[in-house]
Amino acid sequence: MAVVGRALLILALVVALYGIGASLFGARTRRREWVDSGRRAVYALAGLATLAFAILEVAFFRSDFSYNVVAQHSSTTTPTFYKLAAAWSSQEGSLLLWVFLLSVWSSLILFLTRRKVREIAPYATAVLLGFGAFFTSLAVFFANPFATSANPPAEGAGLDPLLLHPSMMIHPPMLYSGYTLLTIPFAFAVGALVTGRLGAEWISVTRRFALAAWLFLGVGILLGARWSYTELGWGGYWAWDPVENAALMPWLCITAFIHSIMIQEKRGMLKIWNASLVLGAGTLSILGTFLVRSGILNSIHAFGASTLGVPFVTLIGAMVIGSIGLIVWRREQLRSDARLESLWSREAVFLFQNMVLVAMVLVVFWITFFPLISQALTGTKVSVGPPAFRPFIVPLALILVLLSGIGPIIAWRRVTVANLRRGFVLPVAAGLVTLIVLLVVPGGPSSRPFALIMFALAGFVLTGVVQELWRGVAARRAITHDAVPVALVGLIRRNRRRYGGYIVHAGLAVLLVGVAASSSFQHSQDVLLSPGQKAHVDGYTIRYVRPVESVTEQKIAFGAVLNVSKGGKHVTTVTTTRNFYPSQDPNDGLIGKFFDTANSDSAVGLDAGLRRDIWTVINVQTAPLAGLINQGNNVFAKYAPQVMTQAATLPPARAQQAMNMLWTERDVAVAEIAHRFVTHPWKTEFLLIVDPLVTWIWLGALIIGGGGLIALWPVPTLARRRAAAPQAARPSGPPPVPVREPA
Amino acid sequence: MTGPLALLLVLAVVAGLVLFISGPLRRPSPSAEEPPDVAELEAAREAKYRELRDAELDHRTGKLSDEDYAELDTVLRAEAIEILRELDRTGEALPSPGP
Amino acid sequence: MSDGGFGGRGMGESVQMDPSRKRVIRLSVALTAALLLATALVYESFSAGTKEFTASQLLAKGKPGQTYELAGTVLTGSVRHEGTALLFRIRDPKLHVSVPVRYTGIVPDPFAAGRAVMVSVREGTGTTYVGQQNSLTTKCPSKYQAAAAS
Numbered sequence: 001m002a003v004v005g006r007a008l009l010i011l012a013l014v015v016a017l018y019g020i021g022a023s024l025f026g027a028r029t030r031r032r033e034w035v036d037s038g039r040r041a042v043y044a045l046a047g048l049a050t051l052a053f054a055i056l057e058v059a060f061f062r063s064d065f066s067y068n069v070v071a072q073h074s075s076t077t078t079p080t081f082y083k084l085a086a087a088w089s090s091q092e093g094s095l096l097l098w099v100f101l102l103s104v105w106s107s108l109i110l111f112l113t114r115r116k117v118r119e120i121a122p123y124a125t126a127v128l129l130g131f132g133a134f135f136t137s138l139a140v141f142f143a144n145p146f147a148t149s150a151n152p153p154a155e156g157a158g159l160d161p162l163l164l165h166p167s168m169m170i171h172p173p174m175l176y177s178g179y180t181l182l183t184i185p186f187a188f189a190v191g192a193l194v195t196g197r198l199g200a201e202w203i204s205v206t207r208r209f210a211l212a213a214w215l216f217l218g219v220g221i222l223l224g225a226r227w228s229y230t231e232l233g234w235g236g237y238w239a240w241d242p243v244e245n246a247a248l249m250p251w252l253c254i255t256a257f258i259h260s261i262m263i264q265e266k267r268g269m270l271k272i273w274n275a276s277l278v279l280g281a282g283t284l285s286i287l288g289t290f291l292v293r294s295g296i297l298n299s300i301h302a303f304g305a306s307t308l309g310v311p312f313v314t315l316i317g318a319m320v321i322g323s324i325g326l327i328v329w330r331r332e333q334l335r336s337d338a339r340l341e342s343l344w345s346r347e348a349v350f351l352f353q354n355m356v357l358v359a360m361v362l363v364v365f366w367i368t369f370f371p372l373i374s375q376a377l378t379g380t381k382v383s384v385g386p387p388a389f390r391p392f393i394v395p396l397a398l399i400l401v402l403l404s405g406i407g408p409i410i411a412w413r414r415v416t417v418a419n420l421r422r423g424f425v426l427p428v429a430a431g432l433v434t435l436i437v438l439l440v441v442p443g444g445p446s447s448r449p450f451a452l453i454m455f456a457l458a459g460f461v462l463t464g465v466v467q468e469l470w471r472g473v474a475a476r477r478a479i480t481h482d483a484v485p486v487a488l489v490g491l492i493r494r495n496r497r498r499y500g501g502y503i504v505h506a507g508l509a510v511l512l513v514g515v516a517a518s519s520s521f522q523h524s525q526d527v528l529l530s531p532g533q534k535a536h537v538d539g540y541t542i543r544y545v546r547p548v549e550s551v552t553e554q555k556i557a558f559g560a561v562l563n564v565s566k567g568g569k570h571v572t573t574v575t576t577t578r579n580f581y582p583s584q585d586p587n588d589g590l591i592g593k594f595f596d597t598a599n600s601d602s603a604v605g606l607d608a609g610l611r612r613d614i615w616t617v618i619n620v621q622t623a624p625l626a627g628l629i630n631q632g633n634n635v636f637a638k639y640a641p642q643v644m645t646q647a648a649t650l651p652p653a654r655a656q657q658a659m660n661m662l663w664t665e666r667d668v669a670v671a672e673i674a675h676r677f678v679t680h681p682w683k684t685e686f687l688l689i690v691d692p693l694v695t696w697i698w699l700g701a702l703i704i705g706g707g708g709l710i711a712l713w714p715v716p717t718l719a720r721r722r723a724a725a726p727q728a729a730r731p732s733g734p735p736p737v738p739v740r741e742p743a
Numbered sequence: 744m745t746g747p748l749a750l751l752l753v754l755a756v757v758a759g760l761v762l763f764i765s766g767p768l769r770r771p772s773p774s775a776e777e778p779p780d781v782a783e784l785e786a787a788r789e790a791k792y793r794e795l796r797d798a799e800l801d802h803r804t805g806k807l808s809d810e811d812y813a814e815l816d817t818v819l820r821a822e823a824i825e826i827l828r829e830l831d832r833t834g835e836a837l838p839s840p841g842p
Numbered sequence: 843m844s845d846g847g848f849g850g851r852g853m854g855e856s857v858q859m860d861p862s863r864k865r866v867i868r869l870s871v872a873l874t875a876a877l878l879l880a881t882a883l884v885y886e887s888f889s890a891g892t893k894e895f896t897a898s899q900l901l902a903k904g905k906p907g908q909t910y911e912l913a914g915t916v917l918t919g920s921v922r923h924e925g926t927a928l929l930f931r932i933r934d935p936k937l938h939v940s941v942p943v944r945y946t947g948i949v950p951d952p953f954a955a956g957r958a959v960m961v962s963v964r965e966g967t968g969t970t971y972v973g974q975q976n977s978l979t980t981k982c983p984s985k986y987q988a989a990a991a992s
Contacts, residue, residue, distance in 0.1 A: 007756075015764070472804055
């Protein structure tokens with residue numbers, strides 16, 4: 001079957017190359033049938049990629065170790081759920097996943113737009129197939145997922161325990177979906193620039209997919225943050241790691257784009273800017289895909305130097321040069337139809353927002369790539385740590401939140417003093433009140449001015465959103481006389497983009513409040529405790545009540561039950577454990593392999609609340625058991641070979657019996673040793689953190705996701721026609737006014 | 744999976760692919776379709792209608808004063824008329840409307 | 843380009859400025875802001891940055907009192923605990939040279955012998971380098987390449 005899989009990949013490459021040729025030929029000669037054939041090549045690519053991916057997944061499911069990737073990344077003891085995810089924990093499998101997702105999304109959009117953007121679509125098809133061909137050829141020539149070996153091992157290496165987390169199933173596919181979805185606006189932008197058609201049609205098609213990409217990528221990023229916080233033993237959710245940054249940068253670009261595209265839609269301005277944003281986001285997403293697997297930057301995600309560096313850098317270089325070339329070539333067509341009238345307008349706010357977002361991208365880019373930049377300039381790799389981001393990102397984030405509050409309230413084109421008053425009095429008052437209250441409250445956040453300003457701004461933004469919803473509901477009720485909830489639903493349904501967007505802003509404010517609070521007011525303690533001892537963190541008393549241990553076939557868990565109390569009153573009880581998975585290292589010994597700290601991870605003891613999280617993790621060292629473990633190793637090192645030689649002389653059934661007895665005795669010994677953690681506990685290291693408002697981050701994320709979905713939700717065609725009908729009837733009324741600008 | 748069976752499977756896939764992808768090429772050439780300019784104008788029209796609705800909502804929620812709204816509405820409607828006129832003109836130029 | 847059909851109403855339009863001059867002013871302001879940002883960035887990164895060294899580079903070029911980012915793999919068999927401190931050796935990815943480190947603070951889950959790590963270090967007493975607290979990062983174990991020699 002592996003041969004079939006490889007054949008499918010080669011076919012996929014051929015199909016992709018054909019599709020590029022057919023689409024371009026059809027576009028140049030204006031022959032529809034070739035364009036259609038090219039589009040079908042995309043569908044075919046999706047089919048082939050799906051089949052190939054299915055074959056790979058089946059191999060993982062069946063633990064077919066003749067496949068090299070299965071042998072290297074899975075094992076018979078890996079839970080089924082994670083066997084399937086193991087497919088994309090490898091270089092080869094993840095490339096296949098990329099091709100699969102790219103071809104599926106491309107098929108979807110090309111199908112949905114098959115009767116629209118007819119001039120642009122063939123070029124977009126060619127670009128998308130170009131990406132497909134690139135990644136497929138990587139899988140065919142450099143990192144073959146279907147490589148087999150003649151002597152498959154009896155057992156696979158298994159999935160690293162760190163990856164045995166539900167997020168592992170979701171985070172990479174989500175991120176890859178985001179990245180692949182970003183190639184679509186990129187492709188359509190290239191097509192639009194080549195054909196010179198950056199008008200209303202291009203906008204309406206691109207914005208929806210840009211929004212979808214924004215949503216998926218954002219969810220992927222936030223899932224990664226949550227995974228980091230709940231799984232990894234450091235208690236944080238964002239490390240400014242190069243690969244995290246690589247996903248953030250295109251997301252910031254697309255956030256800018258979905259706002260500035262509205263200006264182009266209404267006023268015909270910012271065409272060059274928008275095209276650049278889209279092209280930049282697409283390029284950055286490929287850059288992100290590359291960073292993850294390149295090792296050029298030291299990062300917890302950088303998976304080592306690979307042979308894929310040269311092809312990727314070539315592709316990225318081609319994308320950058322091509323993008324710049326296209327924009328320069330078409331700059332006449334990209335001239336604005338209008339000019340910015342007033343700085344006091346929604347257009348101006350969007351423009352500022354764009355500049356802030358781009359500034360953020362530049363800051364993140366510069367600091368992330370600084371080791372390479374400095375190496376190029378000075379010969380030494382100089383890295384700038386995460387604290388370097390703060391002086392830039394924090395003020396920029398504050399300005400961003402401010403703008404996100406002003407935007408929904410201010411009008412297009414130009415505002416008057418009266419309108420400003422009407423719109424801003426309440427939100428500004430709310431912001432000021434928040435500020436004053438927080439300043440005055442004892443033990444409040446006045447020691448951290450930036451957090452304080454963020455809280456005040458959040459008050460401003462949230463009040464603004466509520467005000468807008470309220471006024472919209474009132475306006476609707478004036479006509480429909482519905483009850484408030486009905487009117488609210490109706491209002492949002494009929495103006496999804498607007499109110500979906502406002503909800504996203506509200507979610508952003510909530511999220512950033514969580515970020516500000518949890519980064520400014522975190523208290524942590526790194527302590528050594530014996531059972532019965534306690535530590536104090538931020539007014540909470542955390543007592544190490546008793547040790548716990550459990551032994552299963554998959555792991556040995558050493559943990560602690562911790563009692564948390566405040567002011568004498570019990571708050572919560574949490575359990576944190578350190579899990580030890582059997583290692584493959586023969587140096588560990590037959591007993592020691594179960595206690596190897598190298599193959600361990602931590603399970604966080606977390607009590608999440610609306611006001612604060614209590615986050616605890618235990619770091620158990622098995623050194624105190626070393627004596628017993630060595631004893632056990634020696635005993636079994638002598639005993640096991642004896643049993644095995646004896647078993648070789650016995651008939652198969654009896655031999656199996658003998659071996660089983662051996663392993664049972666070993667398991668008993670291991671369990672006895674493990675139990676000493678409970679009977680003779682030793683001083684163990686704990687990291688204890690009290691972190692305020694972390695839950696607000698996840699809540700904010702949910703609100704953002706909900707708002708994004710609302711904005712993305714397609715308006716039923718019937719409703720659209722109904723909305724258009726009364727407008728169509730009107731133009732016959734008043735005599736036409738001389739138009740200010742040509743349509 | 745044994746060699747010959749795998750080969751057969753791959754050949755079947757190849758055959759399917761060729762049939763599927765060459766489908767449009769084997770059909771008789773399609774009827775005249777609407778010129779791209781019509782699609783562009785229709786998209787512009789939809790966008791203009793949305794702008795009109797947005798302005799109306801802005802007015803009803805108090806972002807635009809009565810005077811500003813009246814002026815904006817007139818301008819937008821004039822722009823909409825222009826687009827509709829353009830559409831009519833392009834439509835007349837066609838011998839028969841497309842699908 | 844006319845100033846639009848809205849006449850002279852609105853904020854700050856009492857003095858009719860030539861629109862193109864307004865644009866020039868706005869452009870200059872934007873460019874100045876960008877320039878300031880860029881300057882701040884460049885200054886910050888070159889002054890606050892720490893050099894990334896491998897073990898061999900650290901031994902050859904490291905100066906006492908300076909902090910460096912030490913990158914390499916953890917030498918198998920060198921990991922020990924002393925109270926809350928972690929002692930290990932980091933070896934050069936290419937050469938057979940290793941450097942002892944004494945580190946306190948959070949140890950990331952994936953930390954193990956043979957794994958690639960990075961830690962901020964300063965020269966300490968004797969030959970041991972002192973790792974800055976909580977500066978240890980380890981590469982996530984998703985194996986995108988064949989297992990490296992440890």
